[in-house]
Amino acid sequence: MFTNGSKYLIGVTGFSAVVLVLYIALVDGAVGGVVALSSIMLAVGLLAGLALFNRDGDVQVGDVAAPANAESVGSSLWPLVSTVGIVAMGIGLITHEIVFLLGLVGLVAGFVEWVIQGWSESASSDRRYNASVRGRLIHPLEFPVLAAVGAAVIVVPFSRIMLAISKTAGAIVFILVGCAVLAGGVVFALRPNLKKTVVIGLCAVGAVGVVAGGIAGASAGKRDQLVEANEEDHFAHKECGEEKSKYFDFNAEAKVSMRSNPTATIEFIGGKLQARELGLNAPRTRITIQKSANISVIFRNKTEGEHRLTLHYGEKEVQEGVVEELHTCTQMIEEGEEQILTFRIDKPSIASEKPYTFSVPGVDDQSIEVFVP
Amino acid sequence: MIRHSNKRNAVRMSKTVRRISAAAAGLSAVALLAGCAKNAPQDTWQPKGPNAQKIDDLQKPVFAIAGIVGIIVFAAIGYALFKFKDRGQPIPEQTHGKPVLEIGMTILPAVILAGIGIFTFQTIFDLAKTDDTEMVINVTGQQWWWEYDYPVQEQYGITDPIITSGQLVIPSGTKVLLRETSRDVIHSYWIPALNGKRDAVPGRVHTLRLEADEPGIYAGQCTEFCGLSHAVMRMETVALSKDDFAAWVKGQLSLAASPTEGSLAQEGESVFLNQCVRCHQVNGLKKADGSPAIAAPEDNVWSGAAPNLTHLMSRNTFAGASWNLLTKQCRKDVWEASSEEFGKRYLAGVTEECLNQTDLRRWLRNAPAMKPMYADPTKLEETGGKYRGMPNLGLSEDDIDKLVAYLATLK
Numbered sequence: 001m002f003t004n005g006s007k008y009l010i011g012v013t014g015f016s017a018v019v020l021v022l023y024i025a026l027v028d029g030a031v032g033g034v035v036a037l038s039s040i041m042l043a044v045g046l047l048a049g050l051a052l053f054n055r056d057g058d059v060q061v062g063d064v065a066a067p068a069n070a071e072s073v074g075s076s077l078w079p080l081v082s083t084v085g086i087v088a089m090g091i092g093l094i095t096h097e098i099v100f101l102l103g104l105v106g107l108v109a110g111f112v113e114w115v116i117q118g119w120s121e122s123a124s125s126d127r128r129y130n131a132s133v134r135g136r137l138i139h140p141l142e143f144p145v146l147a148a149v150g151a152a153v154i155v156v157p158f159s160r161i162m163l164a165i166s167k168t169a170g171a172i173v174f175i176l177v178g179c180a181v182l183a184g185g186v187v188f189a190l191r192p193n194l195k196k197t198v199v200i201g202l203c204a205v206g207a208v209g210v211v212a213g214g215i216a217g218a219s220a221g222k223r224d225q226l227v228e229a230n231e232e233d234h235f236a237h238k239e240c241g242e243e244k245s246k247y248f249d250f251n252a253e254a255k256v257s258m259r260s261n262p263t264a265t266i267e268f269i270g271g272k273l274q275a276r277e278l279g280l281n282a283p284r285t286r287i288t289i290q291k292s293a294n295i296s297v298i299f300r301n302k303t304e305g306e307h308r309l310t311l312h313y314g315e316k317e318v319q320e321g322v323v324e325e326l327h328t329c330t331q332m333i334e335e336g337e338e339q340i341l342t343f344r345i346d347k348p349s350i351a352s353e354k355p356y357t358f359s360v361p362g363v364d365d366q367s368i369e370v371f372v373p
Numbered sequence: 374m375i376r377h378s379n380k381r382n383a384v385r386m387s388k389t390v391r392r393i394s395a396a397a398a399g400l401s402a403v404a405l406l407a408g409c410a411k412n413a414p415q416d417t418w419q420p421k422g423p424n425a426q427k428i429d430d431l432q433k434p435v436f437a438i439a440g441i442v443g444i445i446v447f448a449a450i451g452y453a454l455f456k457f458k459d460r461g462q463p464i465p466e467q468t469h470g471k472p473v474l475e476i477g478m479t480i481l482p483a484v485i486l487a488g489i490g491i492f493t494f495q496t497i498f499d500l501a502k503t504d505d506t507e508m509v510i511n512v513t514g515q516q517w518w519w520e521y522d523y524p525v526q527e528q529y530g531i532t533d534p535i536i537t538s539g540q541l542v543i544p545s546g547t548k549v550l551l552r553e554t555s556r557d558v559i560h561s562y563w564i565p566a567l568n569g570k571r572d573a574v575p576g577r578v579h580t581l582r583l584e585a586d587e588p589g590i591y592a593g594q595c596t597e598f599c600g601l602s603h604a605v606m607r608m609e610t611v612a613l614s615k616d617d618f619a620a621w622v623k624g625q626l627s628l629a630a631s632p633t634e635g636s637l638a639q640e641g642e643s644v645f646l647n648q649c650v651r652c653h654q655v656n657g658l659k660k661a662d663g664s665p666a667i668a669a670p671e672d673n674v675w676s677g678a679a680p681n682l683t684h685l686m687s688r689n690t691f692a693g694a695s696w697n698l699l700t701k702q703c704r705k706d707v708w709e710a711s712s713e714e715f716g717k718r719y720l721a722g723v724t725e726e727c728l729n730q731t732d733l734r735r736w737l738r739n740a741p742a743m744k745p746m747y748a749d750p751t752k753l754e755e756t757g758g759k760y761r762g763m764p765n766l767g768l769s770e771d772d773i774d775k776l777v778a779y780l781a782t783l784k
Contacts, residue, residue, distance in 0.1 A: 263552065263578050277524065278578060279509040279550040288524035288534045290513045292670070292677025293556050294576040342576075346671035348654065373522040373536035373681070 005056040005118065008079070008111075009048035015086060016041035019093065056118065074127065076117055082110030113138070153207065157214020163226060164217035180206075240310060240329035262298045262340065263289055266309060266358055266368060269302040273358070273366040286369040292346050297358075299330045300338040307360050308332045311370065313345045314352035348372045414566070414592035421566040421591060422584040424500055428569055431496045435489055442485070500569065503580055506550040510541065512581075514553070514560030514573035515676045516599060516761050517606035517744070518693035529618065535625045537687075538680040539694040541610045544618035545588050551581040556676040561597035564610045570596045585612035588715040590689075590708055601745045602762070605695040617716030621687070624720075624784070628657025629683050632782050641779025644772045652679035652763075655783065675756040679763075685783040686723040692744055692763075696732045703727035722784050730777060737773045739765045 020037040027033060085106030092100025120134035158177075162170050184206075188199060221227070264277045264287050274283040275297075289295045299309035310329045318324045330339040349356055349372045356370040413419075420426040508529060513520040521542075523535040529544065543549045553562055553573040562581060563570035571581040585591065595606035613621055632638035642658070646666060650658065654668040670679040685691065689699050689707060697704050703726075710718045736743055746762025747753055753761070768776070 277509065278552055279503050279506045279580060280524070280526075281504070281506075286525055288511065288522060290511050290520075290522065290554060290556075293513055293554050295554075296576070296578075346677055348667070350656070350665065351667045371525070371534050373534045 003051065003056040005115065006048055006051040008082075008114075009044055009051050012086070012107075013041060013045040013048050016044055019090065023093065074121070076114060078110045078114035078117060080110075082107050082114060085110055154210055157210045157212075157217070160214040160217035161210075162217075163222045164220045166223055167225075240308075240327060262296050263287070265298045265300060267300045267302055268307055268309070268360055268363075268366075271303055271363065271366070273360060273363070273368055275358070275368045284368070286371060288371045288373065289345070291348055291372045292344065294342060294344050296340050296342045298338055298340055299333070301333045301335055304335050306332040306334055307362075309339075309341060309358055310361055311341065311343055311356070311358050312354070313343070313356045313370065313372075314347055314354070345370075345372050414590075415594065417565045419566060421589070422568070422586050424568040424582050424584055425566055427496050427499055431492055434492075438485060438489070500582060501580075502582070503550055505548055506582075507548040508544070509550050509552060510543070512541070512551045512553045512562060512573065513678070514555040514557075514562070514595070514599070515678055516557050517595070517602040517746070518680060519560075519562070519595075519606075519608050520678060520680065523622075530622045531626075533626055535622065536681045537625065537684065539608065539690045540590075540688045541583075541608065542618065542621055543583060543585065543610060543612055544615050545585045545612040546615070547584065549583045551583060553579045553581060556678060558599050559597050560595050560599050560606070562593070562608070563596045564591045564593035564608070566591040567610060572597055583610065585610070587712045588612050588614050588617070589712065590715075590719075600761075601747060602693070605693060605744050607690075607694040609690065609694050611719060613716045613719065617720060620716075620720055624687060625684055629655045629783055630657070631659075632779060637775055637778040638782050639779075641775035641777070644768075644775050645779055648766055648768070648772075649682075649776075654679075654681045654683070656681070656683040673759060675753075675759040675761050682780070682783055685780055686728075687720075687784055689719075689723065691733070692736060692740070695744065696736065697729050698723045698733065699727050700729050723781070725781060728777075728781055733777060733780070734773055736763075737766075737768055737776055741765055 016037060020034070020041055023033055023037055085103045085108070088103025088106060089100050090103070092098070092103050116134055116138050120130045120137070123130050123133045161173065165173060184202060188194060262278065264275050266273065266275045275285070275287050277284055277287050297309075301307045308330045310327055312325065312327045314326050315323045316326055328341065328343050330341045333339055345356065349370070356372060358368040358370060360366060410416075417432075418429065420429040508526060509524055511522045511524065513522075518538055519541070520536065520538045522537075523531050525531055525534060541551075551562065551571075553571055554577060555573040555575045557575065559575070560573045561570050562573055564583065567583045567585055568581060571579050573579065589612055591610045591612070593608045593610065595603060595608070597603075599606060632642055645653075645655070646658070646660060650666045650668050652668055652670040652673050655666070658666040660666045668679065671677045673679075680691075686698065689697060689704060691698050699707065703724075707715070707718045732743075740746070740763040742765070744762065746760070746764075749764075751758075753759070
């Protein structure tokens with residue numbers, strides 16, 4: 001009575017309905033999920049209705065179409081893939097979004113492949129012809145997807161390896177892998193008659209090696225410097241107390257991304273502090289910055305010894321009767337080094353009795369006034 | 374019978390072609406006539422300063438070259454379509470390649486593009502120069518208005534920083550460098566008569582040169598989609614002669630004076646202290662205890678600022694330069710004034726007779742109705758209940774009368 005395709009779609013619709021009911025019963029207030037699951041159920045239900053109505057399409061392929069017979073139908077893995085997708089979606093609903101999405105991808109991919117395989121198998125009684133019909137339709141979709149998956153299988157593990165090993169080892173690995181790929185390419189080009197199994201074997205060993213390395217790299221995690229860089233916010237250091245960081249950037253202005261940021265450059269030259277504002281050439285002892293905007297300045301130490309720049313920008317009542325001074329700092333930097341200081345001031349200068357200032361701790365007679373209109 | 378049917382189809386086809394042609398001609402005529410508009414303050418073909426002139430000097434020859442190339446290409450296509458139309462003639466002999474023509478057709482566009490490229494790069498570098506700057510102004514974009522602050526520059530009489538919004542005031546014949554940033558999303562500053570556009574990006578400072586040859590008002594508009602009221606995020610640059618600019622600076626450096634004792638404006642000041650000062654700063658305004666009234670927009674506005682209103686009536690517009698503070702006739706008098714007269718009329722500010730009370734009252738009555746600003750904080754979970762613009766304060770008509778009287782004193 002029911003055709004194969006419609007049976008499948010009716011099953012998926014039923015499954016969607018069950019998942020929807022469970023979702024409503026178990027998850028509170030998540031309207032988005034209800035809408036999504038209802039949409040899936042309705043969409044699949046509609047498809048089931050259509051499949052029932054036209055009896056799975058019963059496609060005719062022009063003049064060459066011939067009635068399908070039992071010999072033209074081969075075995076198919078796609079129902080299994082679709083089923084795995086459905087199971088993964090169910091598991092994903094109670095575990096993690098990514099599992100759900102992977103299941104959805106599996107379900108859609110399996111469904112599309114299955115439908116197209118079924119359609120192509122009704123084209124004629126010739127399996128080879130049917131396969132070519134299927135290929136014409138699905139290869140433009142399959143090949144790019146497979147290529148993207150293949151690239152991801154190489155790129156993602158390789159990136160995990162490079163993030164896990166030290167910078168020096170990374171350079172060496174990169175050179176060695178590059179040389180190996182080049183050598184392999186040269187050998188394959190010079191020996192076109194090389195056995196196919198040898199070529200496939202070498203490629204497979206390389207791919208397995210990269211994937212295994214990637215898994216090991218992901219398990220080991222990022223190298224310490226990267227983890228600390230993330231935690232310490234190297235570009236905009238704000239640590240005014242004892243130094244804890246090891247890897248902050250001592251040459252901030254060399255970074256292209258930083259060059260268009262600074263509103264001003266503040267230099268500590270021969271024990272004197274002076275500022276240069278963007279667009280104004282003469283050194284200044286008073287700079288104006290925008291209120292409630294993220295502002296960056298460069299501090300450049302041109303005085304012997306280690307110094308840091310500190311910005312004082314008023315006070316804040318943290319609790320009744322307790323007032324805390326607001327300040328932010330660069331790290332201690334040696335002569336010849338520089339660092340970016342990024343900050344945001346929300347109160348205008350007139351809100352504070354004390355002027356906002358840049359100063360260098362330990363140097364009392366030098367400061368740059370900061371005016372916030 | 375068949376011949377008769379073919380004839381009918383041909384007549385029908387001919388009618389359709391005629392209709393399509395007429396529609397295309399109509400649209401083309403409208404597009405062409407739009408170029409003749411006199412009131413087109415954002416016309417990119419009318420430079421009013423050296424930076425815009427540089428762009429114009431580049432774009433005109435480029436458009437001319439592109440036009441000539443376009444005409445040649447279309448003419449060649451038309452010729453080929455007509456000449457080789459299928460009239461049942463045999464297919465001509467097919468040949469593969471014509472090296473001289475192919476090489477020529479590669480080299481010629483490359484030479485044209487290289488020539489355009491040289492002048493384009495030269496213009497880009499000229500427009501990016503900052504070392505000849507004569508004045509610096511900070512420009513901060515925020516949903517949906519622009520704030521301008523002037524760092525101390527004593528040569529122009531700016532002995533203390535100045536802050537204003539909506540209208541950027543510059544001295545004419547002066548190389549001004551705008552330092553642009555944004556408090557929330559990406560905006561883009563563009564005064565077509567004075568220069569190209571430049572994005573204002575949160576966390577970054579981008580520079581844009583402006584210079585006006587003559588005193589006057591030059592209109593512009595935010596050109597980067599920035600949210601709900603992007604279309605009404607406008608700006609105007611006002612160029613004044615150097616003397617008039619000095620007079621403007623002097624006025625901006627003064628503090629707001631308290632209204633006369635017992636006046637309606639004084640009652641308006643109380644309303645302002647109760648309602649408006651939560652976000653809007655008026656320099657010189659004092660609370661009942663005599664301490665300075667400090668606005669706290671950072672506590673109430675998502676982007677952290679609201680326009681400073683100390684000299685509201687010195688500018689001609691409000692609400693992101695989208696509505697006029699001047700009545701239509703008074704604004705026309707300012708916009709159409711000669712270069713010599715312009716400064717005097719602009720510096721007169723908004724007088725009692727010229728105040729556009731209609732729009733100002735509408736704004737005070739229900740600002741979000743005029744300019745959509747996600748004003749309902751209950752729907753703004755992501756901003757922690759902070760407003761993105763001015764909310765409906767639910768003011769009574771009595772309060773609005775008082776506020777208008779007070780705002781009119783902020784000159």
